Amino acid sequence: MTLSHHVAVITSDEQALIVASDLADDFKRDSALRDRERRLPHPELEAFSRSGLWGISVPKAYGGAGVSNVTLAKVIALIAQADGSLGQIPQNHYYALEVLRVNGSEAQKQRLYAEVLAGQRFGNALAELGTKTAHDRTTQLRSDGGGYRINGRKFYATGAIYAQRIPTSVVDENGVQQLAFVPRDSQGLTVIDDWSGFGQRTTGSGSVVFEDVQIAAEDIVPFQSAFERPTPVGPLAQILHAAIDTGIARAAYEDALQFVRTKTRPWIDATSDVATEDPHTLKSFGQLSVRLHAAEALLERAGECLDQAQADTNADTVAAASIAVAEARAISTEVSLAAGSTLFELAGSQATLAEHGLDRHWRNARVHTLHDPVRWKYHAVGNFYLNDEKPPLRGTI
16 A cells, blocks of 8 residues: 655645545546546545645644645535545545544544554545444454454445555443554454445545454543544544435536536527527526535534634534534535436536536435434434434534
8 A cells, every 4th residue: 555755735725625626626537437447546645645635634733734624525525526535535544543632642643643643544444234223334353462352344445445554433341332543464454345326436536454453452442432422533424424325516616507508409490609598408507506506504513613613622513513514505405416316407418418427416415424324413403403312422413
């Protein structure tokens, strides 16, 4: 696994956004081709890592930029707009860094943050198939002399195939979940490229198998305890998902605008000037733009609430952040699907042609928005405002 060299140092929110915008311009160029051919984005990820963006959430005390969550969400949205898969790949990297910030020891923070700033990417091995609920884990962590061994199988391990470390949820001998930061080259660890989703095709979200994989005690960070008290870990995970969907929605919206302005639709025997004056087309773009702008505004508001929860962590600030993020997540789910569908409706059958690649936006949104059910976001939001009930402490809210 290649380690990125000559990693840039990003020192401010403004610099992070400029770098992300420039990278997004490059990533957009072949995004349709990568999707069509399922061309894994190894060169793009190297450029992404060298840019310094993978280290922007590292706190300033440890040498990082410590950017706001408003900025972090905007960075992810920009990259996802260019390429939905590239926007999703670092999601669990930032998530693991937040678990480390909340639960890691000082020595663990010093060491693992330094690895990230040097260009290392963290993937993930969290979800499992065949468990009773989505939150259950069976991958075992067992003591072995001075260290531990891991046995189990994971799926939907986004980013693992590209990573130098794979943060893995494991259950110890006391039934408590821990997060093991497993080196990618560990003996007995196998990453399988068996992801076959019809959207988000190049995320590398396949399987990871652990067969007596040795792990040092120093590479194990408490995990379950991050949800046994109020922490920003859950809303941090979710705001990144909302940013991915918002970016995909913006991409579909911009492509729809471009298509309608420049192409003749098959059902209109006229020039594009007439098509752009069609009242049904105008209404479609009006409805979509309002919802997209609302999603982008709610994403920014969610980032501000999450910043407050990180600065002053308590039950009230974490609940407020979770609800704000849930609102952003709910509308970003809906608008990303709506934008992809509207693109089909306005472009007609031409949107399905492989050379255009316009269908990827809906496919990406449809697959990514299944990460966790949006209907429970509305339930949590309604219960909060109506009954003053704080949302549950978990990674999906």
